[in-house]
Amino acid sequence: MKITQGTFSFLPDLTDEQIRAQIDYCLRNGWALNVEFTDDPHPRNTYWEMWGLPMFDLKDAAGVMLEVNACRKAYPNHYVKVNAYDSTKGRETVAISFIVNRPKKEPGFGLVRQEAPGRTIRYTIHSYATDKPEGDRY
Amino acid sequence: MNEKPTDTLDRAQTPASREDTPIDLEAAFRDANVQEVLDKLDRELVGLKPVKARIREVAALLLVDRVRKGFDLTAGTPSLHMSFTGNPGTGKTTVAVRMAEILHRLGYVRKGHLVAVTRDDLVGQYIGHTAPKTKEVLKRAMGGVLFIDEAYYLYRAENERDYGQESIEILLQVMENQRDDLVVILAGYRDRMEKFFQSNPGMASRIAHHIDFPDYSLDELIEIGGLMLARDQYRFSPDAVAVFRDYLVRRMNLPHFANARSVRNALDRCRMRQAVRLFDGVRSNMTVKDLVTVTPADILASRVFKDGTLDMDKPPPRGA
Ligand SMILES: Nc1ncnc2c1ncn2[C@@H]1O[C@H](COP(=O)(O)OP(=O)(O)OP(=O)(O)O)[C@@H](O)[C@H]1O
Ligand SMILES: [Mg+2]
Numbered sequence: 001m002k003i004t005q006g007t008f009s010f011l012p013d014l015t016d017e018q019i020r021a022q023i024d025y026c027l028r029n030g031w032a033l034n035v036e037f038t039d040d041p042h043p044r045n046t047y048w049e050m051w052g053l054p055m056f057d058l059k060d061a062a063g064v065m066l067e068v069n070a071c072r073k074a075y076p077n078h079y080v081k082v083n084a085y086d087s088t089k090g091r092e093t094v095a096i097s098f099i100v101n102r103p104k105k106e107p108g109f110g111l112v113r114q115e116a117p118g119r120t121i122r123y124t125i126h127s128y129a130t131d132k133p134e135g136d137r138y
Numbered sequence: 139m140n141e142k143p144t145d146t147l148d149r150a151q152t153p154a155s156r157e158d159t160p161i162d163l164e165a166a167f168r169d170a171n172v173q174e175v176l177d178k179l180d181r182e183l184v185g186l187k188p189v190k191a192r193i194r195e196v197a198a199l200l201l202v203d204r205v206r207k208g209f210d211l212t213a214g215t216p217s218l219h220m221s222f223t224g225n226p227g228t229g230k231t232t233v234a235v236r237m238a239e240i241l242h243r244l245g246y247v248r249k250g251h252l253v254a255v256t257r258d259d260l261v262g263q264y265i266g267h268t269a270p271k272t273k274e275v276l277k278r279a280m281g282g283v284l285f286i287d288e289a290y291y292l293y294r295a296e297n298e299r300d301y302g303q304e305s306i307e308i309l310l311q312v313m314e315n316q317r318d319d320l321v322v323i324l325a326g327y328r329d330r331m332e333k334f335f336q337s338n339p340g341m342a343s344r345i346a347h348h349i350d351f352p353d354y355s356l357d358e359l360i361e362i363g364g365l366m367l368a369r370d371q372y373r374f375s376p377d378a379v380a381v382f383r384d385y386l387v388r389r390m391n392l393p394h395f396a397n398a399r400s401v402r403n404a405l406d407r408c409r410m411r412q413a414v415r416l417f418d419g420v421r422s423n424m425t426v427k428d429l430v431t432v433t434p435a436d437i438l439a440s441r442v443f444k445d446g447t448l449d450m451d452k453p454p455p456r457g458a
Contacts (some may be wrong), residue, residue: 052270059249060281062319066273 001108003041004080005040006097016054019068019082019100023061026084031095032056035067037080041106048081065076068100077103077138103138155169159209160352166205171244173183179236183229184365185358186298190213193348198221217346218321219313220244221289221335223328224351227399230325231285233351238283247321249281257291268301272308280319283293289324289335306338313344328434361388363401372409381434388442405439407449411436 005039014022026033032054036048051071064082071080077098080101105134107128114122129137167173176197179190196218203216218241222230235252242250245330263269275284286292294300313322324331324341328350335342356360360383366375374382382404389400412432416424439447 053278057278058280059251059278060319062280062316063277066277066280116302 001080001106003043003099003102005041005043006099008098012060014066014100014104018074019098022060022096022113023064023082023084024096026096026100027058027061027064029084029086029095030088031084031086032092033058033064033082033084035064035069035071035080035082037075037078037101039075039078039103039134040130041079042125042130047077051080054085079103097123105138146228161205163201163205165414167201170204170240170245171200172201172240172243175236175240175243179189182365183232184361185354186229187350189233189349189351190230192347193233193240194327196237196347197244198238198239198264200246204244211430215246215317217317217344220321220323220349220350221331221345222323222325222349223331225353225397227325227397227402228351228353229349229398231287234283234285234323235347238321241283241296241321247282248319251279251282252285253279253282254285254287255300256287260286260292263301265301268304269308272305274306276312277318280316282320284320286322286324288326288330290326292328293334293338295337306341310340310344356383356386357393358391359390359398359401362398363405366402367432370409372405372432375431375433378432378434378437381437385437385440385442388446392442392446392448394448404437404449405432407440408432408436411439 008014023033034053035051037051038045038048050094051069051074058064068080068082078101081097081099081101083097084095086092088097104105109125109127112124112126114124116122177196179193185191199216200218203213203339206213220237222234224230231254234254238247238250238252241247251273259275261271262271292302294302296341309322312320324345325335335345360379363382363386364374364379381439385404386401389395389404394400409432415433415436416428437443441447
């Protein structure tokens with residue numbers, strides 16, 4: 001099951017050329033970029049690991065691609081995303097965030113039912129991948 | 139260029155007729171707006187004949203390469219890494235900025251900015267510090283020109299475990315593999331640069347263009363001075379030019395002479411003295427002319443005239 005998270009996630013995966021064009025768009029807007037990765041695909045997992053520090057003062061997408069590719073190389077079977085931050089309003093706001101790498105096989109999520117008092121049923125989703133320990137999931 | 143090289147009609151042509159396609163190099167030149175930058179270079183920089191000629195050559199090479207590409211005549215991206223050698227204040231940094239603009243207009247770098255660095259920006263203080271620093275700089279320079287001033291400080295012959303070597307290796311790799319992403323210009327004194335290349339053949343082999351910046355003649359320095367003043371809306375009084383010449387003759391023989399930069403610094407001090415003179419003098423019936431004129435007195439007050447020493451208590455290492 002293909003995870004849909006962040007901008008463009010309902011489109012087919014972006015090609016490197018398309019990623020570069022998006023990054024250039026971010027740079028033209030004066031946004032800072034960073035790269036993050038994770039192997040916990042739950043949509044509520046907002047704490048992805050940072051791949052290095054955010055990048056300021058870059059002029060060209062090639063600089064960001066250097067880090068994207070380095071992160072892909074180190075974690076070929078993780079999710080990797082690019083975030084851009086717009087600080088023009090005086091706060092660091094995520095302006096765009098999109099996935100640039102994903103595991104070859106994404107097992108998806110199971111539906112978990114929990115019996116609660118008074119015949120209530122609580123539902124939640126559980127990612128099959130997280131049954132395995134961190135680092136061994138994909 | 140009326141036929142597109144890829145259409146069927148063109149492919150059907152015999153090689154001979156294709157080779158007869160007329161080419162409007164003039165138009166290509168115009169379209170790239172390169173002449174504009176070359177003219178600006180000519181206008182804004184006094185002298186530097188050999189440098190300007192070399193830059194024209196590089197521009198010509200790139201332009202022709204671009205036109206050839208339009209006809210699928212590929213020869214591989216030409217290597218554009220350069221070395222600028224010359225004494226301090228001979229215009230290396232200034233020309234590098236123009237070079238970035240030319241490369242941008244011809245489409246050899248995507249953004250055309252210049253990132254100027256020295257050893258301290260590239261090399262770290264402890265193990266594991268250098269690679270991130272160098273990569274950081276490279277990332278900022280992507281799409282433009284990376285200008286490394288006094289590049290020979292990256293290599294310390296006396297210490298084989300110097301972290302500079304690590305930086306050089308990263309640079310070499312990027313210079314080879316990411317030619318489309320950035321152009322590297324190394325700058326510094328000629329003799330030290332030559333030694334640097336001798337001990338770093340890898341670097342030498344990646345530098346395609348060597349441009350040497352000669353020292354300026356006395357007349358050129360005076361012209362540069364006039365140009366700098368005019369740019370800041372000042373001018374010499376008629377009798378001040380000869381005095382400035384006299385100043386330069388003396389200054390050139392003192393230590394730490396840095397060509398055009400010394401001219402710039404001398405003029406900055408002249409402006410200071412002029413301001414003090416106006417401030418302390420009779421303030422009635424002053425005119426705009428007084429505000430824009432540098433007089434002999436403003437130059438003669440220099441210690442270069444008084445006791446033949448520099449105007450500073452402690453001269454900085456480079457250019458006073
Ligand atoms: N030919 C010239 N005409 C006019 N101004 C010049 C010329 N050459 C240099 N200058 C001016 O002199 C100053 C010093 O030039 P620049 O910084 O380019 O020299 P540099 O060779 O890079 O010196 P360094 O080796 O010390 O870094 C600048 O303000 C520049 O504008
Ligand atoms: Mg310089």
